Amino acid sequence: MSVGVDPAAGAGAGPRHARWLLWLPLCAFGIVLAVVLWGLFLPADRTVYSAMVGKPLPAFTLPAIAPGKPGVTDADFRRGAPRLLNVFASWCVPCVAEAPQLLTLKAAGVPIDAVAIKDTPADVAAFLQRHGDPYASVGSDPHSRLQLALGSSGVPETFVVDGRGIIRLQHVGDIRPEDVPELLQALAAARTPGAGTAR
Structure with a gap:
């Protein structure tokens, strides 16, 4: 007894796979954009501390x-x-x-x-x-x-x-x-x- 393959099933898998490939670059771009925006708006410690800590006050x-x-x-x-x-x-x-x-x-x-x-x-x-x-x-x-x-x-x-x-x-x-x-x-x-x- 032989097992047959439904040609319709194989034909439908190709276009679905192709649609995913079309969306893949857009998803990748969205992820990169989200990471960049998160980095831009993340509060960073930009505090500049004095090198004078531990030293005498300047004369003034x-x-x-x-x-x-x-x-x-x-x-x-x-x-x-x-x-x-x-x-x-x-x-x-x-x-x-x-x-x-x-x-x-x-x-x-x-x-x-x-x-x-x-x-x-x-x-x-x-x-x-x-x-x-x-x-x-x-x-x-x-x-x-x-x-x-x-x-x-x-x-x-x-x-x-x-x-x-x-x-x-x-x-x-x-x-x-x-x-x-x-x-x-x-x-x-x-x-x-x-x-x-x-x-």
């Missing part, structure tokens, strides 16, 4: 810009106690977002000095009146010279500086509520000699 003297407050010098950071150096600007939206956290740090007894970038006395005064004033001193950096010397890539940025004037930690971006304990811990660690870190 900044004139006062806030009414009733002194300017800032590097000597202010060599008085034996750790301090924060906050780089901000009145025109900076994330600086507004971090203002409550700076006030929390001030209330915890943290001394905070500031560098106002490309700002005016009137704008700084209005900013501090509107959002609170956590600063012991505020210096003017109209041409971003100190900002560049610190290796700061934007505003806001905050540096933990130990009592010998050594930068122990860099916090890039606005300080959020969850960052406050880390900064307090870094300030406590800055009371003893050791290497700094960037974050």
Whole structure:
């Protein structure tokens, strides 16, 4: 007894297979396009950290810009106690977002000095009146010279500086509520000699 092959079945398989081959390049293109778009829109860490972490502050003297407050010098950071150096600007939206956290740090007894970038006395005064004033001193950096010397890539940025004037930690971006304990811990660690870190 012989087994026969239905010619109709074999004839139908060819065109179906050919249709799949037509769709294959389109599917491959769709997959490649999806991967490329995913890579473009995936948030990447493009943060640039300062090479100054673990090194002394550069020498600087900044004139006062806030009414009733002194300017800032590097000597202010060599008085034996750790301090924060906050780089901000009145025109900076994330600086507004971090203002409550700076006030929390001030209330915890943290001394905070500031560098106002490309700002005016009137704008700084209005900013501090509107959002609170956590600063012991505020210096003017109209041409971003100190900002560049610190290796700061934007505003806001905050540096933990130990009592010998050594930068122990860099916090890039606005300080959020969850960052406050880390900064307090870094300030406590800055009371003893050791290497700094960037974050």
